[in-house]
Amino acid sequence: MTGDDMNGITPAELKSMDESALDALCSQLRGTLLAYGRAHGGHIGSNLGMVEAIVALHRVFDSPRDALIFDVSHQSYVHKMLTGRWDAYTDAAHFDEVTGFTNPEESEHDRFVLGHTGTSISLACGVAKTRDLQQAETGNSPTGNVVAIIGDGALSSAVAFEGLNNAASQGGNLIIVLNDNEMSIAQNVGGMYGTLDNLRRTQGTYEPNLFRAFGLDYRYIESGNDVHALIRAFQEVKDIDHPIVLHIHTCKGLGLDEVDAQDGFLPGQCESNHWRTPISARQQPLGARKYYGQLAMQYLLHRFASDPGLTVISPATPGSNGITPEFRQLAGQHYVDTGITEEHAVAYAAGIAQAGGTPVLATSATFFQRAYDQLQQELSLNAQPTTLLVFSAGLSNADNTHSGAFDIAMLGNIPGMTYLTPSNERELLTMLDWSTRSRDHGAVAIRIPSQAVLDEDMASGKSRYPSLALADEIATGSTMPISTKVGRTALSSNGTMRRTVPSPFEEYVVEHMGSEVAIIGLGNTMPIARKAGSMLMERTGVKASIVKARQCTRIDTETLTNISANTKVVVTLEDGQREGGWGEHIASWISGNADPTINAMHTVVIGADKEFTDRVPLSTLQERYGLTPELIMQRIASALSDNR
Structure with missing residues (x-):
């Protein structure tokens, strides 16, 4: 036939x-x-x-x-x-x-x-x-x-x-x-x-x-x-x-x-x-998902000997996230595949943490959705020191069942959860180093960087790709910058107040200070933020402050206050759902602030619409949502015009 x-x-x-x-x-x-x-x-x-x-x-x-x-x-x-x-x-x-x-x-x-x-x-x-x-x-x-x-x-x-x-x-x-x-x-x-x-x-x-x-x-x-x-x-x-x-x-x-x-x-x-990769793609280098996953696993290999309770958990899909068969063999009892059991995997991690262990749970953003109750109850309500590695988060050309665009609105709004957003490999490993060495925190999720971040690192020569030397360096001698920020206050389960320790690094980083405009990028959007700032300077002469946000669960009021004196327009960029997202929280804080210098700033929140998308090219989505340097610059010019 x-x-x-x-x-x-x-x-x-x-x-x-x-x-x-x-x-x-x-x-x-x-x-x-x-x-x-x-x-x-x-x-x-x-x-x-x-x-x-x-x-x-x-x-x-x-x-x-x-x-x-x-x-x-x-x-x-x-x-x-x-x-x-x-x-x-x-x-x-x-x-x-x-x-x-x-x-x-x-x-x-x-x-x-x-x-x-x-x-x-x-x-x-x-x-x-x-x-x-x-x-x-x-x-x-x-x-x-x-x-x-x-x-x-x-x-x-x-x-x-x-x-x-x-x-x-x-x-x-x-x-x-x-x-x-x-x-x-x-x-x-x-x-x-x-x-x-x-x-x-x-x-x-x-x-x-x-x-x-x-x-x-x-x-x-x-x-x-x-x-x-x-x-x-x-x-x-x-x-x-x-x-x-x-x-x-x-x-x-x-x-x-x-x-x-x-x-x-x-x-x-x-x-x-x-998963069958087409023959035409077999010689392509590792994508960001597998590369950063392998980097994280290389770091963790160094830690097993000194932390007998360190356990890497994968609810299936290990290879997709850089958890190679070689790593699994070397990890031995420190690695557990629970099968396709996200709810169990999160509760299992909470049990490990409560007993004094160090759980690291790795899966895709779309699959963490399946365990929302456990993320809220067993992990966050119980303040269990657990590390979640969130893969394939953010905008992508994925089908409508595997979109990672909803992660910020989901994880960023769970009380007690800290969601970190590294924008390069060193930040990723530094955050992983802190979250797995310290027990003075509750649930910590780390957003695995996107292909745009890896491409930028490769182009700038920062990335050691495909070498894993950086993971070895940080695992054997942490280079983590310690912050002097004080702990935040939280309500304990018995109704008393307790102190918790924030992440030991600056939460928002001003890469360079400008005037009139501040562009605040979250993790994966930093390459776009920098390009938008450069384009704005070249075409209008306006020098924007470029601010890097390393987390999306708390508002860094200190940094926002510091930049408010000279800033008329604040632009937030996130490659996730805008509604209920990180940028809206910043806009709400600014508009409701009693300080007239702060609430005078006009906020432009740029992110994804609340919708399901199905295999739409990433470039098309960025155009649709205004997440391109050209469209960001246009929004800034319009906002400046309205405020003059």
Whole structure:
């Protein structure tokens, strides 16, 4: 079967195909996935392992009436190919027309926008509940079978277990397809996976059975890459009247060959299979996320010998954040992958801190959202000295499920949380050095710098990239500048007041003093702030004060007061959501200040709109939000004109 033959295949046409032709179809789909991954990149490994399962699902079930709900969508590429989006995987001109996740705006066959893990069973319970109510009241429903497709790695999420628990008590038609490829993003971790291994080893007969313990029916299908076996299994449970788990054993990355092996991509339990980098990008240097992550881990390696309680925690995604297999091996018991368990990971870190340990928890800004309650309660309310490394924070061209633009509004408004915003590698390591050596603070989050910061360091020659000598230097002999600032006052849990120690470095730094205008940049926006200041001087002759903010949780009233004497316009720059963000807090403080010199300053707050964005180029977002030197200069000129 050729690509042209497949171009018009719909789920209805798939059902009419002779079953003997399905093996060729699966082979063609797998070849298409391989070619797409090599050219474009993506979550190829899990998709390769699910080719037969997706074909069988669409052969047996009647999507979209039968609801197919994919967990995190890492197995949905073939589903997309078969539901009207074939060109997006075969024609380079259309590669970026669809997301890497399910999306109802693309197709009626997609029920949800899904990019975070563990929610499919809960979503399926909700869809099934409404169907059952509709059938009970009217005798009919637009929804038939409800099928949740979840991977074994995703099953570690707490919400997945909450869904299993609810599914058993709710009853009714609900089919949970567990894709067990023996891998999470990295290796599976946790006691549950020994149980899954025993189920595989005994062809599903092992007791105690995890799923039956919830009160769920259960069947095991060893040949998860046999399309005919899967068709039979799905036919047997279609229209079932109670919840059931179909445990299918698949091979992650099935079909990867010598071409892919040259880049480290192998079938089976290979961590690289999680994300396929296009061949054209394989020689590119490390991006900021991995570079700064490796830098931080190199620093921490030096600390393990002197701090036996120092523990690096990753709720999965280690490689994405520069936590390399080599680091993990050297760290030994000082490194813990908790699996996809952000809520547990944050509470776990709080427990380590309370017992006198030194936890460092590393994950993406978008995943910290999943643990907001623990960040507020277990960490901040309890003032536990914990370090959070926040990756991929700020504006980016990410899809709408992985945006990091909401981190400042989220973390910057938790009482007791300190959110530090380094703008170069030395500041990053100095902040990490302080937060892990001192216990005189509560929860400290450190925003990992962006690519713009790394590019500026590289261009100026400041960065030791790709050397890690700076991490060694700071770990073995701290160069941290100590501040004379006094501690702030906080209310303790028993209602008494206690002193806490602020970060031991100046919170806002005036890089150079100007007049009339002050541009205050936060972390990643410092390269833009400096360029805007230079452009303003070149075109108007106005010399702006350039101020670097190293944190976004407190207002440095001392610095703002000092610059107010000569300043008419204050501009704040943040690469995050403006509403509820850092700049708005500064504007509020200035406008409400009783000192007429201070409240006379006009404040221009520049940041992102409160919106979801989906794969919009970073340059386009910066233009949209006014975060370019040219647009900043225009805002300043307008504000100066209004104040004269």
